[in-house]
């Protein structure tokens with residue numbers, strides 16, 4: 001079998017890339033081992049930059065019909081006596097429109113919508129379930145479909161198979177990896193009516209995040225210490241309910257919808273980054289290239305955003321007859337790597353700040369959060385960078401801003417640091 005682009009892995013990264021390519025009439029095969037759309041929770045928060053890209057793909061209306069929008073996240077710090085020592089709000093509305101909000105849509109739903117769209121294109125082939133096992137010679141991949149072995153030859157082979165990528169191993173690129181001193185429990189259940197915004201509640205040793213899903217449900221993430229999961233599971237569920245209710249009392253009567261430990265998933269944060277995303281005609285996207293601490297809800301967004309850049313680049317290479325010039329693939333890495341690094345650092349910082357325990361540490365965290373949230377420049381920078389819409393670097397002056405509050409119109413700075421189309425796809429003016 002032959003194709004132009006072979007994508008290993010039909011996650012959000014692989015599906016987004018495939019869609020970008022078939023829209024440019026390029027032949028694509030996806031190989032996905034899971035016969036379903038995924039049975040475990042893998043993220044739901046969609047950041048503003050991803051919303052912009054879905055709009056560019058012509059999918060905004062389709063997604064809007066399904067997702068739940070929110071623009072505010074409240075952050076609360078509770079003392080040992082359960083009284084608030086911080087209660088503030090951060091809002092995406094500080095950003096210029098139209099993409100000044102975030103949304104929630106289950107991962108499997110996102111994949112379903114992308115796949116539904118892909119299946120309308122003739123140049124798309126979906127091999128599912130099918131398992132990629134190895135690269136045999138240069139650009140030939142060995143795929144197992146049931147008991148059958150199929151060889152697929154492709155001009156480009158894309159590793160989009162997540163953290164354990166075999167394509168990455170074949171490329172021989174090196175990977176830096178970091179684990180954390182904590183894990184998360186995650187589960188969703190019906191939400192109390194008053195929960196309309198995101199909520200982050202922390203104490204000196206605990207953290208609970210609540211994010212409103214479609215259908216009046218709530219996604220919850222709860223920080224536990226590394227290795228505690230076994231102990232938690234051996235306790236009655238009442239203890240789990242009590243923890244949730246003590247941090248956010250309106251959950252009483254709702255968290256009890258969870259009736260078995262098997263419904264609660266363990267989420268193990270990991271930070272991983274390859275030194276190269278591209279080698280010859282092999283390219284890595286999504287978690288195969290980078291995975292981030294989940295505190296800022298960015299992994300899925302980085303995967304979609306990277307697939308968008310690579311899809312645009314490959315589309316342009318074919319359109320201008322440059323499909324044999326693999327040197328152009330470096331453009332993808334040049335755009336994406338520094339953006340990924342900066343989001344990765346922000347997510348890591350979130351993990352460290354909430355991962356440490358102790359009353360003194362909590363006091364410092366609450367003070368720092370208060371200074372950040374009360375300073376319009378700092379807060380706008382933070383939300384802008386998290387949104388993915390642009391990158392406004394933190395600077396030496398920010399140390400002074402931490403002490404003195406600042407205000408005023410920031411539209412000029414936001415427009416300067418916003419990623420424009422020519423920043424997302426900078427090769428366009430040079431590729432002929």
Ligand SMILES: Cc1cc2nc3c(=O)[nH]c(=O)nc-3n(C[C@H](O)[C@H](O)[C@H](O)COP(=O)(O)OP(=O)(O)OC[C@H]3O[C@@H](n4cnc5c(N)ncnc54)[C@H](O)[C@@H]3O)c2cc1C
Pocket residue numbers: 008009010011012013014031032033034041042043044045046130131132133160161162163166186266267285286287288291294297298299300301302303
């Ligand atoms: C519990 C959890 C919560 C998360 N929460 C968020 C969040 O709120 N927001 C956010 O932005 N991100 C979140 N993330 C991160 C996000 O899920 C990932 O960053 C994102 O799914 C990466 O997409 P991907 O397509 O690169 O990889 P994946 O989603 O891992 O997809 C890879 C696909 O490749 C397939 N595959 C693997 N090996 C093979 C093979 N040999 N042959 C064929 N197919 C193969 C797999 O079955 C899978 O479908 C979360 C992750 C987890 C685990």
